[in-house]
Amino acid sequence: MAENYAVYRDAEGDYVERENQAQDVAEHRPEPKRKNGNGHHAEYGKGKTEVYIPNDPPLRLWMEAAVYEGDRPTNCIIDADTGWSVRVHWHLEGALKNFICGYWCLHLHLESMGHGPEFSIPAPEENIPLNACDDNYWYEIKVPPGKIEPAHCSSPYKLVVSLTYKDACYKKGPMAGFVELPLIQFYQTD
16 A cells, blocks of 8 residues: 555445545544553443452472382382382362462482482373362382392382472473382392
């Protein structure tokens, strides 16, 4: 469109393009809404609102974990040729728990006490969705037979389960926890 043309609405509401009518268009524009000093529109009335969230406690996270061999708790000495697992239970409570969405990130960490490799085993589901309607979470991290080799005269391992939070956009958030489990020794027979 050339600079000497303008578009405006006529009395019937149709868009009309006219030459040299810029002044006419400016005269027919509605007056912009004016705001008062508080940032509110001057002609608007102030509404009444209330947001009440009890804050005792606003949000609390607790967790526990145990090492299992099959369907029974371990005695802390595991045959390396058998599968084992860590069962984790965590609980979110408080006034804000129903407003929280996002994901949990759960890992099992094994640190060798002495020579030996270290491991970090993620839960099979990398991002465990938060459920605002159920605040109890149960997860089992299964370790297959042979994953941990009893090298270096069967060095024991320190086990730690870690839990972190990611928001709905997968950004790391301000909730985290861990459980230190007992030392575990792996052995192998001939």
